[in-house]
Amino acid sequence: MTEQTQSMALAVPRGSASLEAYVRSVNSMKMLEADQEYELAKRLQTTGDLQAAKQLIMSHLRFVVHVAKGYSGYGLPQADLIQEGNIGLMKAVKRFDPDVGVRLVSFAVHWIKAEIHEYVLKNWRIVKVATTKAQRKLFFNLRKAKTRLGWFSDEEVSMVAENLGVSKADVTEMESRMAAQDPAFDLASDNDDEDTYSPSFYLEDQSSDLASQIEQDNWENDAQARLFAAIKTLDERSQHILQARWLDEDKTTLQELAAEYQVSAERIRQLEKNAMNKLKACMEI
Template structure:
């Protein structure tokens, strides 16, 4: 990936920032920690911009703009400056490295592909180390099949070989828009989306099903009006509920035997059939 003139100016400015001596760094950190001195925090951050640039260059092979990588790294740098505790007597650069790398890695994972990858620590390690480990194995004296390479990488990163195969396939291909024309002949050209089959009903089938459903609900409501209260209770519990009740359960509720519940249910079903046949021309119970 080429570096633009703006990126080169930004890198030059970052590399020209003065270093901080250990005592000066500690004094600025104390001023920020104890007095919330924003100027002190900014001086610490600017003095370590070269660390951000150095870290960002390690991720430029992912095809993302260098300026964006540096900006994300700077966010991590500011986070490190806000959290830095001078009482630990650790150099700020050592502490900030983790935050800068984490911020850039999160940006790469969010923007490298329109397909979101795994965000677990194991998946991140696989994403950022697979190419390096594969190249190292390729430089060895042994001849390894693709499966053997995946096995060794899986063992090194403590993930499954299936995860390695999936990630390898992702890194070896690029995103393709489903709306991109296949022939390049302009807007009238067919795209990949046109060839994706759908299991959903066609629009006219959906409308027909909706109309038929409304008609059936109307017929059922009319037929149910022919039932008495006990018959309607049994039909709703046995035939219309998501989880139907047993004959014995309904018998306990209604205070009758389960055989009597069966008789009432059969009589109610016959009433419904008769009502549907007599009131809806062309209706068939077959």
């Protein structure tokens, strides 16, 4: 098998024509004999031979396609189902022990289905229909048991419950979950009905919190009012120094104020510090 063919096999295309070509490609790959499979698995187990791992994966890709077809009724892309199954196959190859005495295909089927199950459950409904292990088992078994689009009759519910070993209430609840439709988050662009609502109408607009904005404005106004009231308690010189040093648009330097009051710059700094301490004390009252 060439490297180009191997790369093509691991990347599942999405287009219908390309997917058909992919399926033909993997179906053309030779299946391994039992002794070949054992030898490759042993090489991988003992030496970590990645080429052996690749041969084991490639020879079983057709089986992944076969399993993935069984999940085509969920409305999910077949290419994605196959891709998830391939991930399960790779996990199985990594954990496969050839000395146990079973073929890789028997061991890998559980890993392949587990990955596809997880993908189906995550994508088939926005609201999860199955959250526990028991619900997941019931979900997939119930999908297989449904042979028509309508609801089960009481007799059919009883029959399914008996066959699956669960209660009638469990069957009815799961059927209801599966039949539920996820509402559109936003209205369609052509919907102009004023009486129509969607979930997006009920979300809080985090960018416009009116209550918080009013609270912030009130706090700022109160703080500003208390600041100017505190400034008025200072003597005229201290008020002028603070005004010139902090409140005017064009700030005045210590040297300029020292020249104006004919004192040292250090004295202006002391007066400024004392005025600041008095303001702080007033603001904390």
